[in-house]
Amino acid sequence: xxxxxxxxxxxxxxxxxxxxxxxxxxxxxxxxxxxxxxxxxxxxxxxxxxxxxxxxxxxxxxxxxxxxxxxxxxxxxxxxxxxxxxxxxxxxxxxxxxxxxxxxxxxxxxxxxxxxxxxxxxxxxxxxxxxxxxxxxxxxxxxxxxxxxxxxxxxxxxxxxxxxxxxxxxxxxxxxxxxxxxxxxxxxxxxxxxxxxxxxxxxxxxxxxxxxxxxxxxxxxxxxxxxxxxxxxxxxxxxxxxxxxxxxxxxxxxxxxxxxxxxxxxxxxxxxxxxxxxxxxxxxxxxxxxxxxxxxxxxxxxxxxxxxxxxxxxxxxxxxxxxxxxxxxxxxxxxxxxxxxxxxxxxxxxxxxxxxxxxxxxxxxxxxxxxxxxxxxxxxxxxxxxxxxxxxxxxxxxxxxxxxxxxxxxxxxxxxxxxxxxxxxxxxxxxxxxxxxxxxxxxxxxxxxxxxxxxxxxxxxxxxxxxxxxxxxxxxxxxxxxxxxxxxxxxxxxxxxxxxxxxxxxxxxxxxxxxxxxxxxxxx
Amino acid sequence: xxxxxxxxxxxxxxxxxxxxxxxxxxxxxxxxxxxxxxxxxxxxxxxxxxxxxxxxxxxxxxxxxxxxxxxxxxxxxxxxxxxxxxxxxxxxxxxxxxxxxxxxxxxxxxxxxxxxxxxxxxxxxxxxxxxxxxxxxxxxxxxxxxxxxxxxxxxxxxxxxxxxxxxxxxxxxxxxxxxxxxxxxxxxxxxxxxxxxxxxxxxxxxxxxxxxxxxxxxxxxxxxxxxxxxxxxxxxxxxxxxxxxxxxxxxxxxxxxxxxxxxxxxxxxxxxxxxxxxxxxxxxxxxxxxxxxxxxxxxxxxxxxxxxxxxxxxxxxxxxxxxxxxxxxxxxxxxxxxxxxxxxxxxxxxxxxxxxxxxxxxxxxxxxxxxxxxxxxxxxxxxxxxxxxxxxxxxxxxxxxxxxxxxxxxx
Numbered sequence: 001x002x003x004x005x006x007x008x009x010x011x012x013x014x015x016x017x018x019x020x021x022x023x024x025x026x027x028x029x030x031x032x033x034x035x036x037x038x039x040x041x042x043x044x045x046x047x048x049x050x051x052x053x054x055x056x057x058x059x060x061x062x063x064x065x066x067x068x069x070x071x072x073x074x075x076x077x078x079x080x081x082x083x084x085x086x087x088x089x090x091x092x093x094x095x096x097x098x099x100x101x102x103x104x105x106x107x108x109x110x111x112x113x114x115x116x117x118x119x120x121x122x123x124x125x126x127x128x129x130x131x132x133x134x135x136x137x138x139x140x141x142x143x144x145x146x147x148x149x150x151x152x153x154x155x156x157x158x159x160x161x162x163x164x165x166x167x168x169x170x171x172x173x174x175x176x177x178x179x180x181x182x183x184x185x186x187x188x189x190x191x192x193x194x195x196x197x198x199x200x201x202x203x204x205x206x207x208x209x210x211x212x213x214x215x216x217x218x219x220x221x222x223x224x225x226x227x228x229x230x231x232x233x234x235x236x237x238x239x240x241x242x243x244x245x246x247x248x249x250x251x252x253x254x255x256x257x258x259x260x261x262x263x264x265x266x267x268x269x270x271x272x273x274x275x276x277x278x279x280x281x282x283x284x285x286x287x288x289x290x291x292x293x294x295x296x297x298x299x300x301x302x303x304x305x306x307x308x309x310x311x312x313x314x315x316x317x318x319x320x321x322x323x324x325x326x327x328x329x330x331x332x333x334x335x336x337x338x339x340x341x342x343x344x345x346x347x348x349x350x351x352x353x354x355x356x357x358x359x360x361x362x363x364x365x366x367x368x369x370x371x372x373x374x375x376x377x378x379x380x381x382x383x384x385x386x387x388x389x390x391x392x393x394x395x396x397x398x399x400x401x402x403x404x405x406x407x408x409x410x411x412x413x414x415x416x417x418x419x420x421x422x423x424x425x426x427x428x429x430x431x432x433x434x435x436x437x438x439x440x441x442x443x444x445x446x447x448x449x450x451x452x453x454x455x456x457x458x459x460x461x462x463x464x465x466x467x468x469x470x471x472x473x474x475x476x477x478x479x480x481x482x483x484x485x486x487x488x489x490x491x492x493x494x495x496x497x498x499x500x501x502x503x504x505x506x507x508x509x510x511x512x513x514x515x516x517x518x519x520x521x522x523x524x
Numbered sequence: 525x526x527x528x529x530x531x532x533x534x535x536x537x538x539x540x541x542x543x544x545x546x547x548x549x550x551x552x553x554x555x556x557x558x559x560x561x562x563x564x565x566x567x568x569x570x571x572x573x574x575x576x577x578x579x580x581x582x583x584x585x586x587x588x589x590x591x592x593x594x595x596x597x598x599x600x601x602x603x604x605x606x607x608x609x610x611x612x613x614x615x616x617x618x619x620x621x622x623x624x625x626x627x628x629x630x631x632x633x634x635x636x637x638x639x640x641x642x643x644x645x646x647x648x649x650x651x652x653x654x655x656x657x658x659x660x661x662x663x664x665x666x667x668x669x670x671x672x673x674x675x676x677x678x679x680x681x682x683x684x685x686x687x688x689x690x691x692x693x694x695x696x697x698x699x700x701x702x703x704x705x706x707x708x709x710x711x712x713x714x715x716x717x718x719x720x721x722x723x724x725x726x727x728x729x730x731x732x733x734x735x736x737x738x739x740x741x742x743x744x745x746x747x748x749x750x751x752x753x754x755x756x757x758x759x760x761x762x763x764x765x766x767x768x769x770x771x772x773x774x775x776x777x778x779x780x781x782x783x784x785x786x787x788x789x790x791x792x793x794x795x796x797x798x799x800x801x802x803x804x805x806x807x808x809x810x811x812x813x814x815x816x817x818x819x820x821x822x823x824x825x826x827x828x829x830x831x832x833x834x835x836x837x838x839x840x841x842x843x844x845x846x847x848x849x850x851x852x853x854x855x856x857x858x859x860x861x862x863x864x865x866x867x868x869x870x871x872x873x874x875x876x877x878x879x880x881x882x883x884x885x886x887x888x889x890x891x892x893x894x895x896x897x898x899x900x901x902x903x904x905x906x907x908x909x910x911x912x913x914x915x916x917x918x919x920x921x922x923x924x925x926x927x928x929x930x931x932x933x934x935x
Binding site: 047106107109110114115117118121122124125126132191192193195196197199200202203216217218219220221223225265266267285351354355356357358369371372457458459460461462464465466467468481485488489 | 565566567590591592605608612614628629631632633634637638639640642643660661662709710767768769770771773774778831834835836837838840841842843844845897900901904905908909911912915917918921922925926929932933
């Protein structure tokens, strides 16, 4: 409906330039955008996320304005990319960075109010010696909206009582063999379907009694329960109703803490400032093996990238020569490892390196404990990387080689250069201009190549005195273990570490790109 | 003239399209409202692939009997994390099916509610299953199946059940491997625990009320050093009964390929063993001669009521009053042969499957797998210490540093 105005505007100037994109496509795309916005609005309204809704409305209105008016031509080209960039790059980075300043993780996922609810609900126990009643949910009004009443039947006496927030009173009613009320004067019995629609109210209803309150357990049974722990707003603490022990809220930790340091398990999310970052830098278990891991990580990324590049390039050059017969067949064969899912291949390689049952030891008649020694394990993972990665380098090198004009090497031959000199002085520099950005991205990928380690060695071998850091651990697998291995998931801590890793990769990439730019200036 | 016609046609098309779009949205809105107003609640159950298939007919039956819609959704991987994250966002299920050792983590994240069982309902459950789902004095779910490790042996290769692990090692069989128990490059605490406990080690002490006490960590204590010294004698530098080349992936396959006479595994291995047509028998995991009894961990598969479910009353109704009936437990047993926790269901199926009673007997000494959240800190360091010791590392130094890592993580 929002599109009405602009449509009439277009009607006034029907003579459109033939080069303009088809208005049909435009209307469909904008219609889809509006539909998407409306679809996204419902959950936002439901969760009362007004800021999100305002952003959504403003973005949609802005998009409609932009594409339905003839002005702002450059923005028409820039906006879609910018929106995608914000949604898929900027927002995740900002979210990660903001998480790094919190204690978000297991035991600290929700708000304080949610923690209080969880503590109180978890502490409700059946009053010792009390009876369990057969329950019938009924109402004094309309089944969908009327006030709820619990009709409870004592299993021994079959006496029926009606209970609501005001308390219990005896009534007379018809009871079936299971003790549940089928009809009672002045009350409408709810069917399971009707009752299930009012689930929240049923769970919330507690009929006060002397020793506690009658609560529902499902829709057909009720019990007399008593909350063992209650939140007290005056002291901002949780009090045990039997022992009187208190746990006071600590807003710095996001936990209820007793005087002796005992913490309740259910905490909440709080901002912890820089403590996740200082923990990375000061905890000896993390900072101790950090340098060693970083060196191996760099070596792994360099060896994976450099090794696959050299191997791929050699294959590409060999198959570039027109004298090779059956080039297409060879190329297909060489690309095969690239066509197989690396996930499965990594697992297959892991089993091939098994000491007793692995293909490699069986084939060569050796008895090498591949993943048991630091050197052999590192050699093994790089070998796997080489096998998985060279087809990609072979593909891009083949493409780049074909793009280099044959006249150049011909001219160098006329000038008297040998094959090696021609390759080194002419072909390789031209190749590097095209391939260096790919090498840098490949380096950045391998620097964080989680699967390559986690699906093969899982970081093994581990020194006997440090089960947290293994010889083949990359920073990413090491930190994954730190953040998710020990005390459950610690997202805040993991986010802080990922920021450190991001800085390292960014620095390495920035240096490499600067060098590439210089190279391009030389050769272009 | 032609241009004008084209323009008008284009404008008309646009108008129709816009109307179409608007109309479509309106329809969607009315449809959504209609489904909200339909007189029936909805119950969403999450389970893994196998169990959700077995649950489906029962869920439909429950739905038809009670006039509600029941949706069973299969979560194939990382069920616990998926459940906790989805619950927090408000998109989780009403009922979750999973292992009992999740309880500690689920409770600290406020993801599950205790259930109130009647005396007769709890009386119908195996006592150790009920004990496993009890946490901080509360029952946190309804157990439906039990599992524990046992010694499965190929009776063609090893006719007699060994009384001790030494007897097992000394037995001469035609198989190339002595024992298939998964270790792998990074160890496996769950499968090692029976031997560790037999050698005198423990993970957590117990409080007066019988709960696990995270403040009393047994890893790194002198008992654990002594236990690991005994385990080292079975390692690669010792008798070679335990080796890192037997991994979680190949242990059962090696046994079914008749390269092992003995396999330490649970009920989940039986399907493969039967499929391979191996004559087998099941007995308790043997302990060290003169040591304590070997205690396998008891695991219990459980139905949980989600705290943040949209239909908690219906979820409680389903879990407490429907899961406690034998029909459902029998169907779940048929989906995967683990002994049912419901005594009535167990009695129904044990006649057709002699292995069930043997597994239960093998688990007689068992202790519930700790459900406290601190257990998460044990698995990785303990497993790695195991792998290192089996590979020949110094037991005392290895287990003491594992203890340090664990206590640093627990704090």
